Amino acid sequence: MNSIARHALRFVLLVAAFLLGAQIALLFIHGPEQIALIWPPSGVVFAALVLYGLRWWPFVVVSVLLTHWLLAPVPGVFVPYSIASNVLGGLLGAGYVLRFHPRSVEKLSLTGGFNLLSGGLLMMVLSATIGTIGMLHAGMVPRSDAIASAMRWAMGDLFGIVAVAPALILAMRSMRFGARADPAFAYGNAREKLSWLLAVVIALAAIGWASEHGVTNALGLASLPLALLMWSALRFEPRFTAVANAIFAILVATVAGLGIGGFTAPTSVTDATVLIAFLCVIALTPQVLSAATHENRLGAMRLLHRARTDALTGLPNRDAFEESVRALAGEARGEPMALAYLDLDQFKLVNDILSHQVGDELIRSLSSALQSRIGTHDLIARTGGDEFAILLRHCAAVDAESRAQRLRDAIADFRFASGGHVAATTASVGLVTFVAGDTDFAQLLAKADTACFAAKERGGNRIETVSPGRGAAVEERSAAMRWALRLNDALEHDRFELFCQSIAPLQHLNGEERHFEILLRLRDTETGQFLPPAQFIPAAERFGLGMKLDSHVVDRTLRWFERNPQAAARVGLCSINLCAVSVDDERFLAFLQKRLQKSLLRPRHLCFELTETGALRDLARAQHFIQAVRALGCRFALDDFGTGFCSFGYLRSLDVDYFKIDGSFVREIESSPLALAIVRSIADIGRVMNKQTVAECAETEAIRDCLIELGVDYAQGYAVDEPMPIECYFESKPKAGASTG
16 A cells, blocks of 8 residues: 555544544534533544644544534534634644653653643643633523533543543554564463453443342442453553553443433533543553553563673573573474584684774674574574574584584684774684484583583684584593582592602612602592592693692691691601692792791792793793792702703703603613613703702612612602602601612
8 A cells, every 4th residue: 555545544544533433422412502521532633643743633624524514513603613622722732742752652651641641631721712712602602601611621622632542542553653562571362351351241231230220339330340441451451451441431431421321411510520530530540550560561571681682792691592492492392403602712812902892893793793694593692701602493413513614604704893903703613413302401501612612722713513423522621621620629628638759869868858749639539549630630720720729739738747847847858749820820929928938847848840841831930930939948840851852942041959850751761762861861961050850750670770870869759669648658767769789
């Protein structure tokens, strides 16, 4: 339908509504000199001009002329006044609303409703004034009845504005803007509405029957429809309530005005005013309640939307995504799906170098790019700072990786220009294939998250898939994560045990002083067996627990010697291993300085060990840390020395006291000429640099004798002694590494 035809149809419908309202109003009067008790056309005029604009005033002129021609003949001199009262009153009331409160029509609210009512009151006053003047001028009423006539006119208009206008505005607004779906909060369904209509019919029938049979206090039953309107206001859409309210109000007014159904027709201005005021209150109360309920529901919906939506991208957040996936998995049982978890690589660099604002813009733009690459039935959410989750629907396992690859490529190909810089990033993707209904969402997300981090640890910009027969890296990381949880629990409940293993001199004896390394053991809560560090130290370093573990070992060792001062007096040197992360963290150095101040064990009796590869990871930091530790009076050893054989050039930068020769060379010293040469070279370099050397993994007497010949200073291994609990260690006799025969 074109615009002209649509406007013509609207014009005809408005005129028809005006005439229908006039016909209802004329039921109350029996001559041109009488004034209708109610005037529904005023509500039609006000609603139309407010909603469609003041330029629609001509339909009012046509409607008034047709009313006086077809339905209510009046003296000709009165017709201009009748037209003016309806047109000018409507223009004043609607013009006030459109000028000062234009959003009152677009948004249903209590405030908006009262703004509309204020405009309607202006219309009522002007219309009643002009109409009364016209009736006086036409001789339709005596001057003595001027005030009474004005009151009846005004109250009739007020009824139309209060009872009819809201229903028309809501109904016509739906026609103008489209019948939008109601918000995501629950309204009463069709079955409840049918029950409500049936209750209304029964209530009205009961009132009619009671009044016809002379039942005492039959009018008390009139409260039943009002109660039903309260039900409608609380449970149904405002549009439904407004229309039902208008029909009920007109019906009650008609019944009362005609004096049927137990009512008495009003005979005086006072009676008419009281009746119309009563009807207006009945009409207004459900609408106020409906608007208030609607506002509360909208407020709750906004809060829910805010709680379920990511503010930056407008995508669902993690909670909303989880709820949607759970619902889909239950509804679409048997459907093949895949869950992709995306984490941007090195995104922190964008924030740090280009600013967080640029980072936010990049995230927002990337979210749009990802949305354009997924299917219409797929779901996407932003689950974290630079993390996205995507549910790929109707996605068989053989297709999942190619679809995830397109998402990864979309991110890799994306470029974002800002301030002369071009921001770009890549993504690590964890992908889990599954069949809806067979897997719990929490497990799916955990697997996808783990797979994503496995992809990130392998260099990023790759996809790690979890499916039957695949995902070894994911399983490895899952195992490490389980270890991390066990470590946290062990640290929390102090489940670690301290073991000692001697570092015995090979060239001379040192009497009763003990030179040893602290070794950490964790007792398995299920088997009761001790677990070696090789099973949990990598997990500690991988998940950021290294410094926490080092601090625990240092504190636990010093506390043991503080409780055992006799053992502390026999310590020559106590070596403690450190993770590389502790060297990088100033907090550990601060902890060490503070802890040594109250320790019974003197700093010169402590030696801290750091692996050669850990030291070379950040040479400047390692150098600073070693100098700081030595300044405290402690000594330092470079552990696993020789694994980075090409690092000999860095030795001048690392002022350590000991080189601990890596055990892989020591074990092969008898069978491998290369291992023998490496150990000999390290021993020679130690003597040249005035450093002492320690050979790890000296497992046999033959290896120990060979180390003595090479001039190595200390040996550590089963040829000397086995690791034992610290309590047992200090009850045993000290071990000597030098040959005695």
